[in-house]
Amino acid sequence: MRKTVLVTGASSDIGKAIITEFAKNNYDVIINYNHDLNSATELQKNIHKYGGKSLIIKADISNCNEVRNMFQQVKKDFGHIDVLVNNAGIAIDNDIYDKSKEEFMRVLEVNLVGTFLVTKEATKYMEKGSIINISSTDGIDTYNTLSMDYCVSKAGINLLTKILKERFPNLNIYAVAPNWVKTKSVLEMNPIFLQEELKRIGQKELIDPIVVAKKVYELTNSKLPSGSIIRIDK
Numbered sequence: 001m002r003k004t005v006l007v008t009g010a011s012s013d014i015g016k017a018i019i020t021e022f023a024k025n026n027y028d029v030i031i032n033y034n035h036d037l038n039s040a041t042e043l044q045k046n047i048h049k050y051g052g053k054s055l056i057i058k059a060d061i062s063n064c065n066e067v068r069n070m071f072q073q074v075k076k077d078f079g080h081i082d083v084l085v086n087n088a089g090i091a092i093d094n095d096i097y098d099k100s101k102e103e104f105m106r107v108l109e110v111n112l113v114g115t116f117l118v119t120k121e122a123t124k125y126m127e128k129g130s131i132i133n134i135s136s137t138d139g140i141d142t143y144n145t146l147s148m149d150y151c152v153s154k155a156g157i158n159l160l161t162k163i164l165k166e167r168f169p170n171l172n173i174y175a176v177a178p179n180w181v182k183t184k185s186v187l188e189m190n191p192i193f194l195q196e197e198l199k200r201i202g203q204k205e206l207i208d209p210i211v212v213a214k215k216v217y218e219l220t221n222s223k224l225p226s227g228s229i230i231r232i233d234k
Contacts, residue, residue, distance in 0.1 A: 002052055003129075004081045006030040006074065008061050008118055009088025011039035013183040014134065017213035018085055023047040023054070025217060030074060030081070031056045032088070053078075061088050061114035062106075071121040082129040083220055084122040086115040086157075089134065091150040091185075104149040111153035112160070119164060128170050130220045133157050134212070135177040137231060142179065142201040158229050165227035174219050178232035182206035207234050 005022045009015045011033040019029050020043070029047065031054060033040040040056050047054060055077055059070040074081060089111045092103045115133055122131070138147060139154025154177070161175040180186060180203055186194065198204070215232060224230070 002026060002028050003083065004028045004030065004078050005083040005085065006032060006081050006122065007085040007087055008032045008114070009034075011036040011043065012087070014181060014209045014212055015085075015087045016043050017209035018087060018216050019043060020047055021210070021213040021217045022083070023050040023052060026050075026052065027083070028053040028078065029055075030078070032059055032061070032070065034058065034060050034088070061118050062109040064117060067114075067117045067121055071125065075125060080125045080127070081122060082126070084119065084126070084129075084131045085134065085216055086118055086131070087134045088114060089150075089153070091147055093146040093150070095146060096148065099149065107149040108153050108156075111150065112156040115157055115160060123168055123171070126171060129172070131164065131168075131171055131173045132216050132219055133161050133173075133175040134216075135161075135175040135229065137177050137179050137201070137233070140177060140229070140231070144197065144200075161229065162227045169226070172219070172222065172226045174222070174224065174226070175229045176212060176215055176219070176232065177229055178207050178212050179203045179234055180206050181212060182208055203234055205234060207232060 005027045007015050007018050010019050010031040023029050031040050044054050057070045057073055059066040135157045136154040138151040139158050143151035158175050161173055165173045
């Protein structure tokens with residue numbers, strides 16, 4: 001029997017890499033997206049060669065009703081999931097005096113609250129298996145002032161991971177915390193700012209999304225203690 005993985009934010013660079021890695025390893029995949037249907041559809045076409053079943057579901061993970069509806073569709077089409085990857089996230093970078101309450105809250109709602117809401121529903125369909133939360137070293141020690149809301153959200157994900165492993169001892173729950181990853185949004189940043197940040201934290205080069213994807217898949221067969229935070233430094 002094939003296993004099933006659900007990846008939130010799967011139309012992003014990291015999400016696409018994770019979906020592809022699981023599809024290569026004989027998983028049925030559920031591709032969650034919120035805005036970019038074209039990328040989600042292209043991803044589904046690209047993984048068709050690996051066989052197996054794939055499903056695209058649109059849902060804003062910060063919206064309770066949309067999350068519940070997503071899992072109703074999961075229940076109808078798959079009945080269960082074996083792996084959940086909480087990957088969806090946003091960043092709105094600016095100085096504290098330019099950052100509104102609405103911006104700050106939106107980042108927390110997607111990154112942290114969204115992870116909570118999806119996990120809350122997913123665990124109803126998981127007797128065993130793995131939950132991997134995509135965090136960041138910004139939630140540990142590479143944080144910066146322009147991304148304070150993003151950094152706080154990732155620190156929250158790290159602690160949430162540890163709390164969830166207490167609530168769900170039948171599941172293996174981890175957080176993966178990479179440094180800067182080579183994504184479209186990062187490559188579109190001000191190159192001077194990016195180079196300064198890489199130098200500040202001692203990162204020599206951007207991490208390929210495939211590296212993150214392989215680590216996520218590896219954790220589904222890991223003997224590491226549940227609740228562990230796994231850094232990916234480069």
